[in-house]
Amino acid sequence: MKKLHLLPTVALISVILLGAMFVWVVEDIPAFGDPNSPPNRYVPLPISIDAEGLAGSLDAGVVPAELKTKIAEIGYTRENHFPSLEEGNYKIDKTEEGWDVLIMKEEKYYPGPEKWYFIKEDSGGKLKVYRYSIPVRWQDKTEEETELPNMVTSGLADYRSYDTMYEEAVIFTAAISVIMLLRRREKL
Amino acid sequence: MIEWIAQHIVAKYNFWIAIVIMLTGLYATVAKGNLLKKLIGLTIFQTAIFLFYVSLSDVGTLSGLGLHYGTAPIVWEEGIHRGYMYVNPLPHVLMLTGIVVSAATTAVGLALVVRLYEEYGTLEEERIMEKEMEIDKRGT
């Protein structure tokens, strides 16, 4: 009995604690609606090196060795099943803001270049490296790979189809659970 | 201070409202004595989390005002030429899954509530505990 009178107190305390946590965290949440935030477009990699002399080599279509080693240090290597920047494996497109590094895909059925890294020179004369986020890839390739105009459909039933399968399993489980709990007839 | 408010309260109002709803739902889930009310609270709590995810995916709120306009992630060539941007489809995919999972949880919860009502004749947690105690006393 006493336990039940405690419940609202426990609830209030947990709500206050959680609220404090949320207020504390708000500074580091990316602003909503930011088209360049990590979930939406660019995932910043912890790399920044002096841009002097490197821009030229990027313009010529070659990623400098220094950048390559920095990227490999993070762990984006072939051993980790991420595409590495080997010779002939990539090509560079120059855009208004920076350089897109396109890498040959490893999917068995769709070889072809896809956007992977984005290199940009910031105001301090440093080179910043970004990785393209998931939706960019989906938006670019969904027409080509699945011929479906709706990216949510292609994402749901193709790119992340395995999730969807188990989510159907969840609903199937729920239906069977309700049958078991409430149905009293012999027949199914 | 004003800058902080502008950056973290005005620009992230979705987040704040999601928090308020989330905490309301959590409070109801834990504190309410009625079993059905707990499920209602749970649904509110889950929906608030979905709101948080969907807010992440949006493009073109205050921070990008006048520069970017989001559009639904359905291929639309004309819109792209006019400077629209697709919003992020990944959280949408995740939340479709989440909504169905939440509906499934609610359904199982409701089935349990119905069985509990048939068993104890009440939906109040206190009454159920009283009746369980009575059964225990009779049992021993």
Added chain:
Amino acid sequence: MSLSTEKRIQERDVVIQTIAKLMIPFIQLFGLYVMIGTEGAGGGFQGGTVLAASFILLVVAFGIDKGRMKMPEGWNAVFKSLGLYLYAGVGGLLCIIFSLGKAEYLNYCAIPLAKIIGGPATRGFWVGNIVEVGIGVTVMAAFVSIFYDLVRKEESVEEGGAEE
């Protein structure tokens, strides 16, 4: 309470029943459109839910017995399994077995059709029609079954007293 007893159903409003009769075919047509049409928003979940909603409307207007006549529970069980079979079984095993273990699970490029009409088209066809229909059928059957079970109460009376 009220949804299951025969007497109440006759007392119900004629307007609701007539409107329901009129609306249900359109709701179902809309559900199928949402399920299979790939142009706009929508897909298996939404379509399946809309179809389930049409049966729920049927039950609300005409009572549970009529609903069970139109959509028997035996079918429900088959549909539920069938949808998942379509997705997990056929879709998955076709991919693995027809490529002799070279392709991954759910990689629709590997199904035999891909060699004839091309990879992307196969993916689009498979995802847009078969997978979505599988999802829709499962979701519809599951929701209808859950609703029937939550509504019904008369069973224990019919069989002469509740068990336990």
Added chain:
Amino acid sequence: MIIPIDLALLFFIVVIAIAAITTKDLLAAIVLLSAYSFLMACVWVEMNAVDVGFTEAAIGAGVTTAFMIAALSRTARWEEK
């Protein structure tokens, strides 16, 4: 997205959520929950999450409400205290 509409909808959502958990009438609470889900679906459609909005309108506002009312028809309508 259109900010005034967004703000108004979100304000109503908060009000309805609080109303849904404070009311003693469970039927009212369920109907309010349905309204809450529907407004949430509106917010999501307006945030360009068309599919999520559609699903929430169908599942959250539609089917879940039907489930809850079906369950309520077999249990008690009023909350004690």
Added chain:
Amino acid sequence: MLPIEQFPVLVVAISLLSALTILLAGWLNKKSCFYISLATITFQFILSIFILRHVLTVGTIHYWLGGWRPPWGIEYVVDALNAYVLIIILFLSLLAAIYSKRSVEHEIDEKKLVTFYTLFQLLVTGIAGVVVTGDLFNMYVLLEVCSLAAYALIAAAGGRALKASYNYLVMGAIGVCFYLLGIGFLYSVTGTLNMGDMRLLLPALYGNKAVQVAFVFILIGLSIKCAIFPLHTWQPDAYTYAPSVITVIISTAMAKASIYALIRVIFSVFTVDFITLFAPIADIISWVAAIAMIFGSILAIAQFNLKRMLAYSSIANIGYIMLGVGLSTSTTLGLTPALMHILNHALMKGCLFMAACGFIYKADLRDIRDLVGLARRMPYTCFAFLLAALSMIGFPPSVGFVTKLYLIFAALDAGKYIFIAVIFFSTLLMIVYFWHVIEIMYIRVEEKGEKEIKVADAPMSMVIPGLVLAVLCFIVGIIWLIGTPMPLMDAINSGLGLGVAVP
């Protein structure tokens, strides 16, 4: 012959397909349900042996579902830790499936048999799926599959189990929501859901508050699932009132899967650096675990219901595993004690619950005080219980002894001597409550005359799994002490970036 890379996905997918088949086949013939389920789980178990062998000899299996590479799609990663936990889980599920034949006939209404086995198979699907996946959101979905199945299966017993199941549902749903929220925060700062990818991106963001809050949320959410001490409130009721076979599978396989998820998130996504440098998480975990060890044992002493006593004992034992996790960052033993206890606790608690449910099956004995002289009536079941209880107490060379030994080594190595005292005190309490039961069963004499005592043990299909587990408690203990599986432990530890084990 399919290539071995396909096996991790088959373990899960075939289980799901089998659940569907059970539903349809059960429509035609109810008897077939059990056999389909048994055959599937056996098949899964055989596959898991191949997976472990392949992982140890060749290396980690990476499997891209649908052919999409990691950040774009979902990836299955099976390394030594996955394979080890997978094999434990499927072995326990197999034994539980054998055990289920007679106990389900006895406890569950015949009308519910088909749905019961369907849900049982779905539970195994979910558990196996949680263990092999390499994607955070996929793990959420599979956690939901196994949780939903578990809620319904617990409620299958009716009566008090309904309330227990409802509490579990509310708590479990809140826990999973916290987990989802944690993933949301991580996704908002890293833009990825893949565990391997996130592990690479996180080091630059350790100072980020969103990451820290995400860690706390995921920890709370999964702690509710594993019933770690302050969040355990759903657990004793659920274990006590659930049907026998469900108690066995939930207390062993499902609890282990949740703990696996916790270990995977702590060490594989956040890495050791984060929990040592940016938050004193390791110490907090150790202290909470220590409290859980004492608290669970004390409450277990106070119980008269045997299953409830074992449920509280489970809380104490989860404390042992978490103590191993907490100490792992500061010793060269690494996670070895925790990993050992995952297997050890599964063996011991599986056996104890099987025996306890055997008593209920045969004589409807739930109260400890009613077990007087039972050893003469049900000798095999009681013998299994005795072996497992001795093992739990820490009788050498049983598995319980090995766990305690290695935990003490770890505490000595870490220089945290207080935990040695905690282990000893908890062992003392364990001796109190297990000795109490053993004394009643073996030493106290029944008041009835000698003539009335007849040997009437539970059926073979229920005794043999228990005895197998009981014997394994000692065989595995000896194998641990000889040190044969140490290469496996080293592989797991080095995979998680922890210290290398010393023999």
